[in-house]
Each structure stands twice: as structure tokens, then as C-alpha cells.
Amino acid sequence: MIEIQSLSSDSTESIDLNRWNQMEIDGSIMTDNERSSEIKILFGSETGTAEEFAFDIENSLQTGGYRCSVSDMEDYNNADLASEGLVLIVTSTYGNGEAPYNAEELYMWLETEEVELNQTSFAVCALGDSGYPNFAQAGKDFDKFLGEKGAQRILPRTELDAVFDEPVEPFIEKLMEWLDENGKRYLL
Numbered sequence: 001m002i003e004i005q006s007l008s009s010d011s012t013e014s015i016d017l018n019r020w021n022q023m024e025i026d027g028s029i030m031t032d033n034e035r036s037s038e039i040k041i042l043f044g045s046e047t048g049t050a051e052e053f054a055f056d057i058e059n060s061l062q063t064g065g066y067r068c069s070v071s072d073m074e075d076y077n078n079a080d081l082a083s084e085g086l087v088l089i090v091t092s093t094y095g096n097g098e099a100p101y102n103a104e105e106l107y108m109w110l111e112t113e114e115v116e117l118n119q120t121s122f123a124v125c126a127l128g129d130s131g132y133p134n135f136a137q138a139g140k141d142f143d144k145f146l147g148e149k150g151a152q153r154i155l156p157r158t159e160l161d162a163v164f165d166e167p168v169e170p171f172i173e174k175l176m177e178w179l180d181e182n183g184k185r186y187l188l
């Protein structure tokens with residue numbers, strides 16, 4: 001059975017579409033032209049599943065006519081988050097609910113830096129294994145951190161359980177629906 005859990009009941013997980021075009025940084029409104037018009041897909045992965053899903057997402061979005069690119073989180077310049085238009089986080093979880101190695105730096109940066117991401121929108125695809133006590137915790141944390149920094153959540157977090165081999169396609173479908181309604185700026 002394929003199951004996608006959307007944990008939208010947390011108070012930190014509301015989706016604020018009204019703020020999509022009202023993005024304020026340091027008191028000044030950022031225009032659409034100042035934000036990146038390319039969707040950035042960031043993956044955190046140790047054994048390659050989240051990485052593969054990130055490239056599946058890129059492939060589908062590009063086929064749908066959208067501008068996007070994939071980056072390994074450890075190769076990404078964290079400060080660029082503030083000027084992204086839309087960031088998709090695809091990450092697994094390791095240890096005792098920790099981020100994978102290549103995601104640690106970005107995770108720590110988001111947890112500790114005082115940054116405002118008011119002009120950035122995001123969605124999280126959190127991979128995990130429900131056999132572990134802290135299921136998909138790294139993705140849950142990224143989702144929380146981004147929300148706390150003022151970024152706009154475009155979709156409730158999607159959690160994919162390795163126990164059921166849950167595929168990434170339903171996440172892609174939800175993304176495409178959102179983009180078809182709201183994502184003209186990312187069209188090629």
C-alpha cells in the first residue's frame with residue numbers, strides 16, 4: 001500500500017499562500033524579479049535514495065516545462081537560500097533522527113543562524129524508515145526550521161516510508177498541481 005503522510009496539524013505547518021507576493025526583507029518588499037526564477041532542489045542522502053528522488057523531481061519538472069536544478073546540500077551556498085524563489089528539500093534521516101552527513105552543515109546553519117527567508121517558498125519530502133523511533137526526523141526538522149525563518153510552505157510535508165517502498169511520484173504530482181496554478185515564473 002502506498003501511503004503519504006501529510007502532517008499538517010502541527011501549528012508550525014500552516015500554508016500561507018497570501019504571502020506569496022508580499023515578501024519583505026529588512027523592511028523592503030522584494031519584487032519577483034529579485035528572486036531566482038529557477039526551482040532549486042536540494043538533497044540530503046547517504047545511500048542515494050533521496051538523491052535519486054531529487055533527480056526524478058528535476059526530470060519531471062523539466063518535462064513539465066519548469067526551470068529547475070539539483071544540488072547536493074553539501075555543495076550548496078547556504079546564504080543563497082535567501083534569494084531562492086522556491087526550494088524543494090529532499091532528505092533522508094540517519095543516526096538517532098539526525099540529518100545525513102551531506103545535510104549536516106545546512107541543517108546546523110538553519111538551526112542556529114539568524115536568517116530571514118521571507119522571500120523563499122519551500123516544500124519538504126522527508127524520507128525515513130518507520131522501524132526507527134524518530135521517523136523522518138531530519139525532514140521534519142528542515143520543514144520546521146524553514147517555517148521558523150519565515151519561508152512560505154507551499155505544500156504540507158510529504159513523508160516517504162522505506163518500509164513500504166513509498167515512491168516520490170505523489171509528491172511530484174502535488175508539486176505539479178501547485179506549479180500549474182502558481183508557478184508561471186518558473187516556466188522555461
Ligand SMILES: Cc1cc2nc3c(=O)[nH]c(=O)nc-3n(C[C@H](O)[C@H](O)[C@H](O)COP(=O)(O)O)c2cc1C
Pocket residue numbers: 044045046047048049050051091092093094095096097098100127128129130132133134135136137162
Ligand atoms: C544506520 C541507519 C540509521 C537510520 N536512522 C533512521 C532514523 O533515525 N529515522 C528514520 O526515519 N529512518 C532512518 N533510517 C532509514 C533511512 O532514512 C531510509 O532508509 C532512507 O530511505 C535512506 O535514504 P538515502 O538513501 O537517501 O540515504 C536509517 C537508516 C540507516 C541505514
